[in-house]
Every structure is written in C-alpha cells, then in structure tokens.
Amino acid sequence: MRLHGGVDSALDTAREWAERAVDPCASLPPSPATDALRDGPAVLLASLGA
16 A cells, blocks of 8 residues: 555545644634644644654
C-alpha cells in the first residue's frame, strides 16, 4: 500500500477533512472544548507523522 501511494493519499485526504473541520470552530465561543475541537485534528495528524 505504501509503495503505491495509498498511505500518502489517505493522509492527504485526512488533512483536507481536518482543515474543513477546523473552519467551523471559528464561530464557537472560546473554551477548552473548542480548543480541543480546533487543535485535535492537527495533533492527530502530527502523531501519524503527517
């Protein structure tokens, strides 16, 4: 799978969805929960080395 680009493609798709998920958080009031929703996707992707 890695040799054929499947993993890279999956990570690219995950990055796209993570960016989409963060945008709506801008309209939420500041709170620890909002911070987690906003920062969570980037932290997850970073843990995968993406």
